Amino acid sequence: MATTAPTAPGRRDRKKQQTRAALTAAALRLVDERGRDHVTVEEIAEAADVSPRTFFNYFATKDDALIGGPLPDGPSIHDRLLAVPAGVPLVRALLEAMTPDIADIQAERDVWLLRLRVIKSNPSLLPILVARGECAEEETIAAVAARTGLPADSMFPQLAATTVGAAFRTSMMRWATADEGVELIDLVREAFDLLGSGLTEPSPAHDEVIPTEPSPAPTHEEVTR
Amino acid sequence: MATTAPTAPGRRDRKKQQTRAALTAAALRLVDERGRDHVTVEEIAEAADVSPRTFFNYFATKDDALIGGPLPDGPSIHDRLLAVPAGVPLVRALLEAMTPDIADIQAERDVWLLRLRVIKSNPSLLPILVARGECAEEETIAAVAARTGLPADSMFPQLAATTVGAAFRTSMMRWATADEGVELIDLVREAFDLLGSGLTEPSPAHDEVIPTEPSPAPTHEEVTR
DNA sequence: GCCAATCTTGCAGGCTCTGCAAACTTTTAT
DNA sequence: ATAAAAGTTTGCAGAGCCTGCAAGATTGGC
Numbered sequence: 001m002a003t004t005a006p007t008a009p010g011r012r013d014r015k016k017q018q019t020r021a022a023l024t025a026a027a028l029r030l031v032d033e034r035g036r037d038h039v040t041v042e043e044i045a046e047a048a049d050v051s052p053r054t055f056f057n058y059f060a061t062k063d064d065a066l067i068g069g070p071l072p073d074g075p076s077i078h079d080r081l082l083a084v085p086a087g088v089p090l091v092r093a094l095l096e097a098m099t100p101d102i103a104d105i106q107a108e109r110d111v112w113l114l115r116l117r118v119i120k121s122n123p124s125l126l127p128i129l130v131a132r133g134e135c136a137e138e139e140t141i142a143a144v145a146a147r148t149g150l151p152a153d154s155m156f157p158q159l160a161a162t163t164v165g166a167a168f169r170t171s172m173m174r175w176a177t178a179d180e181g182v183e184l185i186d187l188v189r190e191a192f193d194l195l196g197s198g199l200t201e202p203s204p205a206h207d208e209v210i211p212t213e214p215s216p217a218p219t220h221e222e223v224t225r
Numbered sequence: 226m227a228t229t230a231p232t233a234p235g236r237r238d239r240k241k242q243q244t245r246a247a248l249t250a251a252a253l254r255l256v257d258e259r260g261r262d263h264v265t266v267e268e269i270a271e272a273a274d275v276s277p278r279t280f281f282n283y284f285a286t287k288d289d290a291l292i293g294g295p296l297p298d299g300p301s302i303h304d305r306l307l308a309v310p311a312g313v314p315l316v317r318a319l320l321e322a323m324t325p326d327i328a329d330i331q332a333e334r335d336v337w338l339l340r341l342r343v344i345k346s347n348p349s350l351l352p353i354l355v356a357r358g359e360c361a362e363e364e365t366i367a368a369v370a371a372r373t374g375l376p377a378d379s380m381f382p383q384l385a386a387t388t389v390g391a392a393f394r395t396s397m398m399r400w401a402t403a404d405e406g407v408e409l410i411d412l413v414r415e416a417f418d419l420l421g422s423g424l425t426e427p428s429p430a431h432d433e434v435i436p437t438e439p440s441p442a443p444t445h446e447e448v449t450r
Numbered sequence: 451g452c453c454a455a456t457c458t459t460g461c462a463g464g465c466t467c468t469g470c471a472a473a474c475t476t477t478t479a480t
Numbered sequence: 481a482t483a484a485a486a487g488t489t490t491g492c493a494g495a496g497c498c499t500g501c502a503a504g505a506t507t508g509g510c
Binding site: 237240241275276277278279282 | 456457458459460461
Binding site: 451452454459462464467471473478479 | 481482486488493502504510
């Protein structure tokens with residue numbers, strides 16, 4: 001969104017972003033080919049044409065290069081969640097608040113699919129993905145607390161943030177192995193619907209998204225798009 | 226205590242368990258005192274009175290010593306879940322299936338509280354705890370799949386396993402900072418009830434476990450125990 | 451007591467990651 | 481344009497993690 005920011009990026013920062021991207025790309029490619037433990041930082045740096053020491057100016061650990069840099073900023077989940085009308089059930093409200101981030105991921109589809117494939121074949125990396133979601137989790141806790149009026153150190157906000165995070169991660173992992181045309185947002189929606197209806201077991205007959213309920217739902221903001 | 230089991234443990238294996246426990250205890254104590262990054266494997270080994278090399282015969286990494294060894298076996302979650310009567314809603318059934326493990330943790334209360342405190346003050350360890358839950362997660366996926374009749378690679382079993390795992394972890398973290406008399410099982414029950422009712426927001430007034438809602442909700446299969 | 455299996459230990463070595471200080475490059479001010 | 485300031489890259493030294501290997505030390509079975 002923020003196209004021309006107040007302070008123009010400048011040639012220097014552009015080059016930094018470029019180097020960072022090159023390092024991540026090289027790391028992902030090499031690890032995808034050979035496996036995490038058969039790639040050294042030296043090789044990654046070499047492939048990105050910088051010195052090994054420079055690698056560590058960008059990433060604290062080898063694994064960090066695989067997960068990638070910090071998400072862009074923009075309005076935080078916190079603000080977005082509070083912007084959702086009060087009548088909307090929490091899980092659905094969280095879905096709406098996260099939608100822009102999901103769109104970002106979908107926009108970088110290729111990198112993310114590669115990244116998720118790498119994580120799948122190197123299970124030791126999965127915890128790193130969790131850690132990445134954690135900073136967002138902190139914020140989500142605060143956001144849920146603000147929305148519900150509950151204290152941030154009570155059970156509900158923490159539970160909501162962690163389980164929603166887990167549902168999101170599960171959706172991503174499924175997206176990584178789904179058919180070509182499937183969009184991440186649809187999987188997340190499906191997962192959140194199941195979560196929002198208390199993990200009641202779907203009938204094994206169908207496997208499409210089931211609208212939870214026929215009639216008695218009054219508030220249905222149906223976020224089409 | 227250990228009378229004569231089918232395969233008698235033997236003096237040797239007993240000593241191994243002892244060494245393992247000593248290493249974990251030393252690791253937890255030192256890291257609790259100084260922080261993860263200010264304790265070396267050499268120091269842990271020293272405190273447990275073995276050589277540094279021996280440390281790595283027991284644990285693959287320094288962090289592993291903190292999390293501790295593999296859980297004892299016994300009937301798996303898989304079997305226990307299938308033993309729960311079919312009418313019981315999934316989340317509640319999972320609670321029952323996990324109860325023995327929860328009791329095990331409660332029985333080792335002191336070690337676990339220390340361990341959780343260490344994890345809290347060294348966030349880089351949290352992913353390790355997640356990883357530990359992961360093997361159980363694999364099994365939970367299979368169990369849920371078996372119980373529901375859904376394929377194990379479909380969304381629902383995966384979602385159920387990951388979110389329930391997240392809820393369990395959240396309960397543990399809260400237990401770690403709860404008042405003296407609180408039992409883990411009660412926190413897990415509370416979390417699972419919230420999860421099973423779709424994360425509907427409790428009214429902010431009370432902070433006890435609340436039956437969700439007074440009036441305007443038609444569809445509420447109030448799980449009144 | 452003796453053999454075989456197992457466990458412990460030291461050693462060498464590769465890899466990750468950090469602090470430091472010397473180039474080097476871009477930006478800013480003159 | 482030129483010089484100073486600010487920021488970046490790099491090499492080097494070194495601590496610490498972790499592994500493979502082979503030589504001792506223990507233990508269990510006969």
